Amino acid sequence: MKLAELSDRSGLPAATIKYYLREQLLPAGRRITATQAEYGDDHLRRLRLVRALIQVGKMPVATARQVLAAVEDESLDQNVRLGAAVWALPQGPKPVEDDPATAVARREVELLMRHLGWCKSLEAGDDSPAWGTLVVAVAALVRLGYPCEADDLAPYARAAAQLAVTDLDLVEQFSSTPLEQVEAAVALTVLYEPVLLSLRRLAQAEESKHRFGTEG
Structure with missing residues (x-):
């Protein structure tokens, strides 16, 4: 053409x-x-x-x-290509190392990785942009006094693990070659994150209605 x-x-x-x-x-x-x-x-x-x-x-x-x-x-x-591509996507801020909350957050994230058996994630540590973003987010919870221990984070991690299965199932169904799979994974990571955020907020609204709503 x-x-x-x-x-x-x-x-x-x-x-x-x-x-x-x-x-x-x-x-x-x-x-x-x-x-x-x-x-x-x-x-x-x-x-x-x-x-x-x-x-x-x-x-x-x-x-x-x-x-x-x-x-x-x-x-x-295939695994390394996928990881390299996704890691290059925009990420959040890096942890502030002289913040005491960061040390607490890092300890809880490491404990969570061990509980989950996510050895590769634990080995990646600060080299992983997603790891750093998670530490920053947990540090914010620490500073504000919200639940942020490994046990509090575990349900979210287990839900994320199931989402990862769904993600890669979709990538394999959507693409026929290894190159297309990497391309699809990058594109779907970008495109589906706002979908996940929106669905979470809609689900929260629905759960709130069931728990706290009154008729009429």
Whole structure:
């Protein structure tokens, strides 16, 4: 397909596609004349991923390029490629190490990982962006005096473990090749996080109605 058709099918302006080409977020098309190139379904799928990363995930172009590099690195096994790609997604702030609440939070998170048997997560420690974000969140609970011990966090972790099974089941159903699976996992991580947040708040409202609501 020509650039105009790629633009129509992707829903992206031709100028945006040209920008992604210049920034090496999209592979060059097959040159057919001095001024024209031809694009295929791979370009269309890549544009969907780039759009999810930049427009939905609010990811800087340079970071998006790192994600795509991890996705395409065939020297990595599937688990490592998936982890490298997801780790490059935007994360929260890093823990403040001189905050006493951080030390308490780190201890409870480590205890939680041991209780769950999540050895790899424990080994990753501060190298994992998600680990750091979790420590920051738990530290906030510590400072405000809300329940935040490992036993308090465990139900959330078990629910997250079940969600992870659902996530990867969807990735395997949605994609047919290892490369597509990594791409789908990155895109779905970005796209489904607001879905999960919204569903949690709706579920809270429903549970509150059952517990505390009155007729009429």
